[in-house]
Amino acid sequence: MVRSGRGCRFVQDRAPPPSYPRPMSTQTSGRVRFDALGIATTDLTASLAFYRRLGLEFPEAAEQAPHVEAVLPGGIRLMWDAVPKEQATPGGGGPQLAFRCASPAGVDALYAELTGxxxxxxxxxxxxxxxxxxxxxxDPDGNGVDLFAPLDPAPGAGG
Structure with a gap:
């Protein structure tokens, strides 16, 4: 059976999967939490234009920034980083998972733990x-996993 809706086409050739009484996966609370999905792009203008067509909104002149973010419902962020073509991964780098650490020192410690x-x-x-x-x-399959934390405010910055 083929159904259409809102410009999408759904093909269903069997019964829908059973609904699950609870989430199939959860993340335990602790020192990091999944926060964002990052995309490295050599053409930020084209990438943002594509995602604008999907309904995301960006500020004027966002294409001129080295880093752009869109916050989705639920708080997860999509992030774009402009990279020079000579630094791009051949065949595309693909999205990366991003985990927020509790502090800048936490980034350093977790990086050392994982590489160790x-x-x-x-x-x-x-x-x-x-x-x-x-x-x-x-990660073990070669996918990039970003570790990050907001930098501490500068001394005397009043923040």
Whole structure:
């Protein structure tokens, strides 16, 4: 059976899957939480235009920034980072999971823990221009996993 709705086409050739009485997966509370999905792009203008067509809104001139975010219902963020073509992953880098740490020092500690356990660190911790301590570690399948925390406010900044 084929159904259409809101410009999407759904093909159903069997009974729908059973509904589950509880979530199939949860995240325990602790030192990190899933917070965002990141996309590295060599053409930020084209990428934002695509996602605008899907209903996301961005400020004027967002294409000029090195980092752009959209907050989705529920608080999860989609993030875009402009990367030079010579730094792009051949064939595309794909989205990355992003986990927020409790502090900048937490980014450093978790990066050290994961790389110490044999996981490949692809970007050592650094202070990003958008105000976060940031690092990237590859998961066992080679997918990038971002670790980040807001940078501490500067002394005397009154924040």
């Amino acid at each position: 356990a044999g996981h490949q660190g692809t970007t050592p911790p650094w202070d990003a221009v958008w105000g976060q301590r940031y690092a990237v570690v590859a």
